[in-house]
Amino acid sequence: MPAPRLSVVVTRRLPERVETRMTELFDVTLRESDAPMSREELVAAMRDADVLVPTLCDHIDANMLAQAGERLRLIANFGAGIDHIDVASARSRNVLVSNTPGVVTEDTADMVMSLILGVTRRIPEGLALMSRGEWKGFSPTALLGGRIGGRRLGIIGMGRIGQAVARRAAAFGMQIHYHNRRRLRPETEAELQATYWDSLDQMVARMDVISVNCPHTPATFHLLNARRLKLMKPSAVIVNTSRGEVIDENALTRALKAGELAGAGLDVFEHGAAFNPDLRQLPNVVLLPHMGSATVEGRLEMGEKVILNIKTFADGHRPPDLVVPGVL
Numbered sequence: 397m398p399a400p401r402l403s404v405v406v407t408r409r410l411p412e413r414v415e416t417r418m419t420e421l422f423d424v425t426l427r428e429s430d431a432p433m434s435r436e437e438l439v440a441a442m443r444d445a446d447v448l449v450p451t452l453c454d455h456i457d458a459n460m461l462a463q464a465g466e467r468l469r470l471i472a473n474f475g476a477g478i479d480h481i482d483v484a485s486a487r488s489r490n491v492l493v494s495n496t497p498g499v500v501t502e503d504t505a506d507m508v509m510s511l512i513l514g515v516t517r518r519i520p521e522g523l524a525l526m527s528r529g530e531w532k533g534f535s536p537t538a539l540l541g542g543r544i545g546g547r548r549l550g551i552i553g554m555g556r557i558g559q560a561v562a563r564r565a566a567a568f569g570m571q572i573h574y575h576n577r578r579r580l581r582p583e584t585e586a587e588l589q590a591t592y593w594d595s596l597d598q599m600v601a602r603m604d605v606i607s608v609n610c611p612h613t614p615a616t617f618h619l620l621n622a623r624r625l626k627l628m629k630p631s632a633v634i635v636n637t638s639r640g641e642v643i644d645e646n647a648l649t650r651a652l653k654a655g656e657l658a659g660a661g662l663d664v665f666e667h668g669a670a671f672n673p674d675l676r677q678l679p680n681v682v683l684l685p686h687m688g689s690a691t692v693e694g695r696l697e698m699g700e701k702v703i704l705n706i707k708t709f710a711d712g713h714r715p716p717d718l719v720v721p722g723v724l
């Protein structure tokens with residue numbers, strides 16, 4: 397007799413092709429609405445499922461896992477970041493956690509470049525002028541931005557995405573610097589022509605652009621706090637496509653308002669959609685609604701990864717993208 401199909405609950409709408417494939421493979425409950433589940437709905441979903449497929453909007457803590465009962469075996473996250481899941485608690489309850497690394501790398505790095513260029517070349521101000529219908533024609537002195545070629549880019553977090561940013565930025569003529577928990581191998585450092593800074597303080601003080609590409613963990617929470625932001629040059633720009641929690645958003649907003657920083661490009665916020673409203677008033681800030689990995693191709697590949705993780709688990713093996721607590 398074939399083994400019963402795994403019961404899988406998906407917490408958000410996913411691309412249609414992914415949902416269709418899941419329906420073919422698993423006993424899947426898809427979400428009809430695209431609203432995130434409430435805490436209660438999530439606990440109920442975990443109680444009813446062998447596998448939960450959440451997204452970064454679904455905060456899963458130890459308490460919820462305790463209420464979820466014994467059935468849940470795998471949390472196959474649709475997304476690379478897993479800071480919304482208490483992975484250690486899950487493991488202590490024999491629940492595995494997997495994610496979708498790799499497939500978000502190139503798209504997110506593209507978005508970093510878009511934000512760097514958006515801020516330094518004042519693209520939102522140009523767009524606003526055009527959409528207000530106020531452009532009167534070319535002017536040699538209007539909307540002058542800064543050239544990024546020759547500028548120093550400091551990458552915080554030199555994992556897959558950080559390295560993809562380094563390759564792109566080097567092609568734009570930027571000088572690549574980085575800070576990371578571990579120094580890269582000499583060959584990789586040479587290939588990327590990247591300069592390593594052991595001291596984050598010293599690096600941020602010397603950079604023209606900072607790109608945040610480290611995951612959010614207890615160790616990186618408010619890594620860019622008020623003190624570190626003050627070390628930065630007033631002409632410097634920050635972009636963040638990682639997680640909002642890595643920057644103290646209120647301190648950043650204050651620094652931008654006070655002219656202590658030249659601009660920011662933010663795709664992520666400390667409290668998601670409830671971001672500091674003052675940011676919207678600042679002309680030197682580009683705000684995006686967490687769309688760093690939002691490409692059709694990327695989302696389909698994320699879906700394929702989730703399916704592979706579940707299928708491999710169903711076949712009695714370790715999911716290829718198993719998240720090990722404490723190792724990111």
Ligand SMILES: O=CC(=O)O
Pocket residue numbers: 452474475476477478500638689
């Ligand atoms: O932010 C996007 C992701 O975690 O995949």
